[in-house]
Structure formats: C-alpha cells, structure tokens
Amino acid sequence: MSERRFHHPATPYLFLAPAAGLLGVFFLGAVVQVVYFSCTRYTAFTGPDWVGLDNYRRLFASERFWLCLGNSALYLLVTPALMIASLGAAMVVDAKLPASRALRLLLFLPVVTPTVVASLAWKGLFNEDTGLLNVWLAWGGLAPVRWLSEHPWTLVSAMTVTLWKGFGFYMMVFLAGLLAVPKELKEAAAIDGAGRLRTFLAVVLPSLTPALALVFVVSSVSALKVFDEIFVMIKGAPITQQTAVPLLYRIAFEEGDYGMASALGVAIFACILAFSAVNLRLTRGGKGSEADA
Amino acid sequence: MIDRRPIWLTLFIVCCALLFALLAVGPAVWLLVIAVQPAGTDLSSATGGLTLDNFKAAWRDGQMGRPLLNSVLTTVVRAGLNVMLAALAAYPLARMRFRGKNLIFLALLCTMMIPEQVILVPMFRIVVGLSLYDSLIAAVLPFGVTAFGIYLCRQAFLAVPASLEEAARVDGAGSVRIWWHVMLPLAAPTLATLALFSVIGAWSDLLWPLIVLQSQENFTLPVAVTSLMGQFSTNLRAAYAGAVLALVPIIIIFILLQRFLKPEMFGGAVKG
Known part of the structure; x- marks a missing residue:
C-alpha cells in the first residue's frame, strides 16, 4: 500500500485500543x-x-482424565457424520428445486436454536421410557437402548445433538464451495460425455477440497471443545462417561x-x-x- | 444447465429435501408438544390434551421474566459491542500504516486459535479480580469483541475503493468521520452479518454465564433453563416450557435478519 499518511500518528492505536485491551486481557x-x-x-x-x-x-x-480424553476422541466420530450430512444438504439445496431458498433457511434453523434448547428437545426424544426412539424400537420388537445412562450411548445421544445443530452451518460452507465451481468446467465435462456421477467425482468434488478441509478442521476442533450438549443431556451420568471440557468444569467450578x-x-x-x-x-x-x- | 435431470433423480432429491426438512424441524416441534402437555401424561403420545400450566410454572418457579430480560440485554449489548469494537479495530488494520501493524495483526490471528474453554480459570479469576462476579457485565465483557469479527470487518474495509477515502480526506474529513461516514455504510452488509452471528452466539451461550452468574436474578435464559431441569426433576416440563421461551425470540430475529445470511460469507472466514 502506498497511501500517504494523513492521520495523526496515535490515531491507529486509538482505534485499536478497546479491542486490543479486551482480547489482550481476556485471551492473551x-x-x-x-x-x-x-x-x-x-x-x-x-x-x-x-x-x-x-x-x-x-x-x-488419574483414571478419569484418560477416560474423559478417550471419550473426547470418540466424540470426534461426529466429524465424518457432519461432513456427509452437510455436504448432502448442500447438494440438495443446490439442486435448484422450487423452494430451495426456503429449504436453506429451514435447515439453518437448528444452527440458530440455542444448544440448551436443542439438547432438551433431543433429551425428550432419547428419553429411555417414553422417548420416541425407544418407542419405535419397541414397535420393531427391539430392546430399548439406555441412551442417557449407558456408555457409549450417552455419547451417541450427545453427538446427535451436535450433528443436528451443526450440519446447517457447514452446509453453508459447502454451498459457498458449490457456488464457486465454474459453470464452464461442468459444461465442458458434460460435452466430453461425462455422466452426472463422473462430473461430480472429477469436477465438483476436487474443487470442494478447500471446503472439505475447512469443515474437517473446524468441526473436529469444536468436537474436542464440546460442553453444552453433554452438560444438558447426561449431566446425571458419571463424569467418566463425559468428555474433557465437562471434566475441566467439574474440577474447576465444583471441586474448586x-x-x-x-x-x-x-x-x-x-x-x-x-x-x-x-x-x-x-x-x-x-x-x-x-x-x- | 443444458441437459435435463432424469425424473427419478429429481424424485430422489425431493425425498432427501423432505427428510432433511423433517429432521431439522421435528425436534423443535417435539419440544413444543412436550411443553404444552399436562404433567403426568405419557411423553410419547401427543394426545394428552393441551395446557399452558407448564409455561405458568416456568414463569412462576423459574421466574422466567427476569432471565428473558437479562438475555435480551446481554445479547443486545454483546452484539453491539462486537460490531462497534471490531469495526473500530479493523479500520487501521485495513487502511493505515503504522508501527507494529503486522505484529498486532498476527497477535489477533493467534487469539482466534485460543478456545475459551481452556482458559476458563484465568478468565474467571480476572472477572473476580475486577469485582464483576455475578454481574451481567461479567457475562458480556470477555466476549465484547472477537478476532473473527475484526478479521471479517477488515476484509470488508479492504474492498472499499481508496478513491472514496481520498475524496473525503480532500474535503477535510478526519479519520473518525471517514470511518463513520464512508467505511461503515459501505461495510454495512458485513456488519449486519457479524451482528447476526453475535446475536446467535450470545443468545445461545451457556458455559460462561453458568460460571460467572450465581444469583437467580442474574440468570440468562440458557442458565435458567438448565437450573429448572435440576430443580424440578418431577416436573421437567417447566424446563421444556422455558426452552420454548428461549427458542421463539431467536427464531423471530433470524427470520427478520435472514437476508444477511449468504453462503458467500462462509466461504473464506469460518470461526474456529
């Protein structure tokens, strides 16, 4: 940049001061x-x-450290599920159906839903006696699953909330990626006689690589940081069935x-x-x- | 597109769309169903009759009025601070030359990598040290600005043509006036998106308010709802009614502001 300096030498620092102060104290x-x-x-x-x-x-x-860390590692399994669900949702929204804009908004609603609310809703569905899931299992003649009290089902139910609340967000990332695929490339592939699947695998997917990498990193890091879902869904379960951040909360603010x-x-x-x-x-x-x- | 989609593929996509829509809305509907059923009815049947008793219980026992007010207050202040402070800090980073600029920008990017969850103890001690424990200020202050927000605003300011700024300089405008009258209006869509993200994040926040808010009159909605869960294990439905109260305002705001939600905003900058 070659702009001349018009401002007072202190001006940039004054603009930066409030933000730098807060981030400096509370983060750095x-x-x-x-x-x-x-x-x-x-x-x-x-x-x-x-x-x-x-x-x-x-x-x-301490044993509980390793158990909670192991649970956090298990929790990372939510990442592939999130990637499949959000890419699928993005492709459906991108398919130019009549109401695709409305669908996009609808699928973003879980992202807007406070995690506490989402967790309570799913807690109702996972309820071991009266929840819809176990009722359906019973219809199918299957034994009920102890979603909220037995390891590792406790993690599965919390991961379901993470998946539900997250896929709409990552869907937007993939949509941005899909919108950025050059039309000429797709047309060129079609002219060369490539079918839909071929075009998707050879043209669309490679240009989605940055989006896939981004979603992979961001969603797995936030899986390692999970707290709200665990706290609401399986607060009653022993700490050894929970993950790393709930353990930190327990040690710091309950045990002091x-x-x-x-x-x-x-x-x-x-x-x-x-x-x-x-x-x-x-x-x-x-x-x-x-x-x- | 030139070639037509085969009908079976369109049907398949429509089915997927319906399935996704059902999955997205179903749990929220279920929440409402539980919240309007009388206590003691079977949770799995939607035929137990309708009642507003759970909302009354939530309002009376959980004193939801106060948390609702607190949530609105903290969310508005936090989003306002986020937009203003980020826009302030982003301006020199995008448009001025000064000593230490690169270092400051690097430090900013570093704070983006720091998860709040791992520094809860020092953050909590700082709040206690400032005598802010159990106050709404404590719930807002550490998140009054985010590096992500500054980054987003900087990108928007970088796209503003330099000629506009120079014209304002020639007319004798100072840096603050240029920031307010030239930069902010031109970056308005980005600022609105940032505001929307901040509102969603602040409204949903549980962990930090849970740590720094102790007395019931200071609870925000998520904290109040979780405390209802513990308090009334016999009547969990009051918590469900409280959850509905926490869900409705944010959905209304989202629908009002949804035009600022564009996929392009998610392309380059995603909060880590």
Missing part, C-alpha cells in the same frame, strides 16, 4: 496465566503457590481445584493445537485425502 493474558496456574497449587481458598509439574503428574495419574483445572486446560489446548496442525499438514499435503470421508 489468560493464556499466559493458565500456564502459570497449571504449575501452582491453587484452590478457591489458597494459592497460587508454585508446585512445578505436580498438577500434571496427578492429572496423568484451579491448579489442576488449569493443567487440564493446557492439556486440552495442546491436543487441539496438535490436532489442527496435523490436520492442516494432511489437507495441504494429500489433496482430497478426506474426500471420501
């Missing part, structure tokens, strides 16, 4: 603090007193062990960063590697 400052707290004995009543890596030692020695909770926060952050780094690597290196997901 908090990240430094969480690392410090994780190395201290710090409870609701005492501390913080430096204890080195003691919190990490205790954390890694801030040091330990900070160590867990750092551990979750490390997992998320490692996961997104590997993801970015894979999606940059092997193009279309997750296209079949």
Whole structure:
C-alpha cells in the first residue's frame, strides 16, 4: 500500500485500543496465566503457590482424565457424520428445486436454536421410557437402548445433538464451495460425455477440497471443545462417561481445584493445537485425502 | 444447465429435501408438544390434551421474566459491542500504516486459535479480580469483541475503493468521520452479518454465564433453563416450557435478519 499518511500518528492505536485491551486481557493474558496456574497449587481458598509439574503428574495419574480424553476422541466420530450430512444438504439445496431458498433457511434453523434448547428437545426424544426412539424400537420388537445412562450411548445421544445443530452451518460452507465451481468446467465435462456421477467425482468434488478441509478442521476442533450438549443431556451420568471440557468444569467450578483445572486446560489446548496442525499438514499435503470421508 | 435431470433423480432429491426438512424441524416441534402437555401424561403420545400450566410454572418457579430480560440485554449489548469494537479495530488494520501493524495483526490471528474453554480459570479469576462476579457485565465483557469479527470487518474495509477515502480526506474529513461516514455504510452488509452471528452466539451461550452468574436474578435464559431441569426433576416440563421461551425470540430475529445470511460469507472466514 502506498497511501500517504494523513492521520495523526496515535490515531491507529486509538482505534485499536478497546479491542486490543479486551482480547489482550481476556485471551492473551489468560493464556499466559493458565500456564502459570497449571504449575501452582491453587484452590478457591489458597494459592497460587508454585508446585512445578505436580498438577500434571496427578492429572496423568488419574483414571478419569484418560477416560474423559478417550471419550473426547470418540466424540470426534461426529466429524465424518457432519461432513456427509452437510455436504448432502448442500447438494440438495443446490439442486435448484422450487423452494430451495426456503429449504436453506429451514435447515439453518437448528444452527440458530440455542444448544440448551436443542439438547432438551433431543433429551425428550432419547428419553429411555417414553422417548420416541425407544418407542419405535419397541414397535420393531427391539430392546430399548439406555441412551442417557449407558456408555457409549450417552455419547451417541450427545453427538446427535451436535450433528443436528451443526450440519446447517457447514452446509453453508459447502454451498459457498458449490457456488464457486465454474459453470464452464461442468459444461465442458458434460460435452466430453461425462455422466452426472463422473462430473461430480472429477469436477465438483476436487474443487470442494478447500471446503472439505475447512469443515474437517473446524468441526473436529469444536468436537474436542464440546460442553453444552453433554452438560444438558447426561449431566446425571458419571463424569467418566463425559468428555474433557465437562471434566475441566467439574474440577474447576465444583471441586474448586484451579491448579489442576488449569493443567487440564493446557492439556486440552495442546491436543487441539496438535490436532489442527496435523490436520492442516494432511489437507495441504494429500489433496482430497478426506474426500471420501 | 443444458441437459435435463432424469425424473427419478429429481424424485430422489425431493425425498432427501423432505427428510432433511423433517429432521431439522421435528425436534423443535417435539419440544413444543412436550411443553404444552399436562404433567403426568405419557411423553410419547401427543394426545394428552393441551395446557399452558407448564409455561405458568416456568414463569412462576423459574421466574422466567427476569432471565428473558437479562438475555435480551446481554445479547443486545454483546452484539453491539462486537460490531462497534471490531469495526473500530479493523479500520487501521485495513487502511493505515503504522508501527507494529503486522505484529498486532498476527497477535489477533493467534487469539482466534485460543478456545475459551481452556482458559476458563484465568478468565474467571480476572472477572473476580475486577469485582464483576455475578454481574451481567461479567457475562458480556470477555466476549465484547472477537478476532473473527475484526478479521471479517477488515476484509470488508479492504474492498472499499481508496478513491472514496481520498475524496473525503480532500474535503477535510478526519479519520473518525471517514470511518463513520464512508467505511461503515459501505461495510454495512458485513456488519449486519457479524451482528447476526453475535446475536446467535450470545443468545445461545451457556458455559460462561453458568460460571460467572450465581444469583437467580442474574440468570440468562440458557442458565435458567438448565437450573429448572435440576430443580424440578418431577416436573421437567417447566424446563421444556422455558426452552420454548428461549427458542421463539431467536427464531423471530433470524427470520427478520435472514437476508444477511449468504453462503458467500462462509466461504473464506469460518470461526474456529
């Protein structure tokens, strides 16, 4: 940019100050603090007193940490389901049906629905005695499933809420991708005699690769951060059936062990960063590697 | 398209469309069904008769009036702050040259990578340190601006032709006036989209308000609904009625603002 400087030298900083102040204190400052707290004995009543890596030692020695982390890993299975559902929805909306605009809005309604509301609605459907799902299973002569109390069904029911609430959002990402596919390419493929399936596989899908990569990374990171669905759906279940962030909430705000909770926060952050780094690597290196997901 | 779609394919797509629509709306309808049934009826049958008792119970026992007001207040303030602060910060990042610009932009992108969930403890301690615990200000302040919002606004400002800005300079307008009279109006669609996203996010937020709000008179709707679930395990239906109360306003707002929701907005910038 070569514009001349018309403004007072302090002007840009004044424009930036409110936002930088808030983000600096509550995010950058908090990240430094969480690392410090994780190395201290710090409870609701005492501390913080430096204890080195003691919190990490205790954390890694505790069974519930590994169980919750394992559950978080299981929760990542929601990502492929989300990708299939949202790509499918995007293709249906993109098919130029008469009411496709209305359908697009309708499919976005779950995204707008507060997670607490969505979780309660599904909790009604998953209710073990009276919920629609078990009633249907009974009609089919099948035994009821303990959706809200038995591992891993508890995770399946929470993941259903995540899927329901999320697919409309990622559908928009795929729609943006589909709209960006050049018409000439599709026409050229059709002229060359390619059928619909061929055109989709050879022309549309490759140009969706950036969208697929984006949805893959964003949805799996938010799966690792899940809290609301778990909190509402299976609050009553033992913590060992829940995931990493609910465990952090339990340790920090019910047990009051801030040091330990900070160590867990750092551990979750490390997992998320490692996961997104590997993801970015894979999606940059092997193009279309997750296209079949 | 030149070639016609075969009829079986159109039928298949219509079936998929109906299925998706049913899945999207079904659970919300089910919520309403549960909320208007009298207590004690079988949850699986929709034939138990109609009642508004659950709404009365939610209003009386959960004192839903107050959470409704609190949710409206925190959502409006948070969305307003989000748009204003992001637009302020984005202007110099898009249009001015100054020392440390790249460093500041990099730091911003870094905060986009930090999930609030992992820094809950220090965020909570900061709020307590500022004597803001159990106040609506605490529920809003840390999320008064997001790096995502700044990024979005910067993209919009970058697209504004420089000639417009120069013309305003020649006419003697200062930076604030240019920001207000030139940049903001031209970036209005982006600002509206950002406002819509902020409203949706703020209205739905559970984890942070759950941590910093303690007394019932400060609860927002999601917190009040979850507390109803715990309080009235015998009459869960009051919680369902509360959930309906939390759902209706946001759907109305969404329908009013839906024209700012375009797929293109999701192309490059997606919140991480």
